[in-house]
Amino acid sequence: MGEAPQPPRPGIGVGVVVTSPAHPNCVLLGKRKGPVGAGTYQLPGGHLEFGESLAECAARETLEEAGLRLRDLRFASAVNAFCAAARYHYVTVLMKGQAEPGAEPSNREPDKNEGWEWVKWDEFPPADQLFWALRCLREQGYNPFTEELDHLKGYTGSHQLA
Numbered sequence: 001m002g003e004a005p006q007p008p009r010p011g012i013g014v015g016v017v018v019t020s021p022a023h024p025n026c027v028l029l030g031k032r033k034g035p036v037g038a039g040t041y042q043l044p045g046g047h048l049e050f051g052e053s054l055a056e057c058a059a060r061e062t063l064e065e066a067g068l069r070l071r072d073l074r075f076a077s078a079v080n081a082f083c084a085a086a087r088y089h090y091v092t093v094l095m096k097g098q099a100e101p102g103a104e105p106s107n108r109e110p111d112k113n114e115g116w117e118w119v120k121w122d123e124f125p126p127a128d129q130l131f132w133a134l135r136c137l138r139e140q141g142y143n144p145f146t147e148e149l150d151h152l153k154g155y156t157g158s159h160q161l162a
Contacts, residue, residue, distance in 0.1 A: 010080075010089040014057040015045035015133045017076050017144045018068060020099040026118035027144060028066060028105055032131055033112055036086060041124075042113070042131040044068075045092070058095040066105040066116050070097030076144065077151060079136035092133035096144055121145065 018028035029041045046061040048054070055073045062068050076096040082089045099105075105116035119125075121144060127135050141151040 008087070008089075010082075010091050012048045013045055013090050013092040013133065014048050014054055014061060015043040015092050015094045015137075016058045016062050016070070017043060017094060017096040017137075018062060018066070018070065018099055019096070019144055020103070020118065021101060022099075022104075023118035025122070025145060026120050028068075028099075028116055029119045029134075030065070030107070030116045031114040033114060036088060037131045040129055040131040041119075041134065043094075043134055044116075045133070048093075054093050054095055058097060062097065065109050065113065067108050068099045068103050068105055071100060073097040077137055077140060077142050077149075079133050079140070081132040081136050083132065088132065090133065092136075094133070094137055094142075 020026065020028075028044060030044070032038055032040050032042050044062040044065045045058070046065070048057045049060075052060070054075070058073055059070050062070055073095055074097075076094040078091065078093050080091050107113055107115045124130070124138065127138060130138065143151070
């Protein structure tokens with residue numbers, strides 16, 4: 001008898017919390033298109049490529065998607081989001097970076113994203129309108145405008161999503 005098929009492995013993604021000195025207390029958000037998460041707000045980001053560092057991935061994805069070069073890239077958080085109904089399971093490392101002074105985003109992937117806008121961190125859309133990694137990040141209590149990592153205290157590494 002053959003072996004039972006193995007469940008798919010989780011994907012590994014990198015999301016980027018992009019800030020800008022020209023837009024105080026705001027982060028860059030886009031609205032997803034496509035089969036998974038359409039209509040929800042997302043951060044720039046994507047798949048980690050083989051041999052790529054987290055910072056390299058964050059810089060590449062932000063440039064590819066929003067046309068922005070970043071500085072001061074650093075670790076922000078990590079989330080483990082699982083949704084059985086959507087057959088979605090990703091471990092996403094969140095990085096934080098600042099857009100180059102004077103730079104504004106452009107939508108470089110209009111087939112995947114409706115467009116980019118600067119949104120105040122404390123005026124975000126409701127959680128059910130956020131794509132999973134961003135929703136999990138908000139639920140952790142992360143704040144991109146402090147340097148503390150207090151949001152990780154007690155985090156068990158799992159978000160079960162409906």
